[in-house]
Amino acid sequence: MDRDQAASENLLDRENQLIADILDGFHTLIRLGTEKVSNAVTPGQAATDTMAVELTTHRMIKSVEDLLQLTRQLRELWVVGPLRGPGEGDDEAQKAIQKDAAAFFGMMNRARAEDRMRRVRESGGCMTYLEGNVEGNPGSGGPK
Known part of the structure; x- marks a missing residue:
């Protein structure tokens, strides 16, 4: 089982x-609400039942909020996709950077040649220019 499948099963x-x-x-609420009420019920028992209803209600509200948060997270993963782990996709990104850099340096060389x-x-x-291409590695600070 791969990581994505385990994560989705966990969600x-x-x-x-x-x-x-x-x-x-x-x-629980239905059980508490349908208990028979008699004259023999003490105030302590009534208070206990009231607290049980309140606690159950608060627990249900918290579960519904958590469910809403989870469905929002599932929708984000469905629309955007899962986040990549460290190092995932680095090769593709590096190739894309190199491709963009080659296109940029080609454009710069053409502009320099036209300017010359x-x-x-x-x-x-009465002038002569020595020709040379602009070369470099993106992020290296300039030409080699």
Whole structure:
């Protein structure tokens, strides 16, 4: 099992657990709400039942909030995709950088050649330029 599959199963397990918690809370609320009330119920028992209803309600609210957060996270992963781990995709990124750098340096060399020719024409042919290409490694600070 690869990492992405384990992570997605973990998220789905969390979703199932949260749904089970919400259903359990509904079951508890229904049980507490349908208990028979008699004249023999003490104020302490009534307070205990009230607290149980409040705690169950708060637990259900927390589970629903967690479920909303989880569904938001699942939607983000579905739309954007999972984040890459350290080192993943570095080769592709390096190739893309090298391709972009080669295109940039080619464009710079053409611009320099055109500028040289324009200056030679403007000087009436009394200048000469030695030709050389702009080379470099992106991020190295300039030409080699």
